[in-house]
Amino acid sequence: MIGRLNHVAIAVGNLAAATSTYRNALGASVSAPQALPEHGVTVVFIELPNTKIELLEPLGEASPIAKFLEKNPDGGMHHVCYEVDDIIAARDKLKAGGARVIGDGTPKIGAHGKPVLFLHPKDFNGTLVELEQV
Numbered sequence: 001m002i003g004r005l006n007h008v009a010i011a012v013g014n015l016a017a018a019t020s021t022y023r024n025a026l027g028a029s030v031s032a033p034q035a036l037p038e039h040g041v042t043v044v045f046i047e048l049p050n051t052k053i054e055l056l057e058p059l060g061e062a063s064p065i066a067k068f069l070e071k072n073p074d075g076g077m078h079h080v081c082y083e084v085d086d087i088i089a090a091r092d093k094l095k096a097g098g099a100r101v102i103g104d105g106t107p108k109i110g111a112h113g114k115p116v117l118f119l120h121p122k123d124f125n126g127t128l129v130e131l132e133q134v
């Protein structure tokens, strides 16, 4: 069911500093910051030859990554995003198998303008999983 790895997301406390690390120490090309109020984050994307890295900084007081950064003050890997052809079919199959979808189960529009859903880390080996319909 899952296809390509779309991106790995890393939560950071300071997006400008993290951008500079990727640009200067790692020689990566980093996109301009994009605020996603509906998701409570500001993101940049780093294009690698085979996938992307998403750096996430909290936006607003109810940011879903604020707690993660409290526990991981240096930042850390937050989620992996897999591509699917049909997000509704994927959701229904996962739910039928007992997996928990975060929120009300309705896909939201993600950073690439495409529908996304998140799956509970307790059902996926301690890793938050994002599904993106491509």
Ligand code: CO
Residues within 6 Å of the ligand: 007, 009, 054, 079, 081, 130
């Ligand atoms: Co993501």
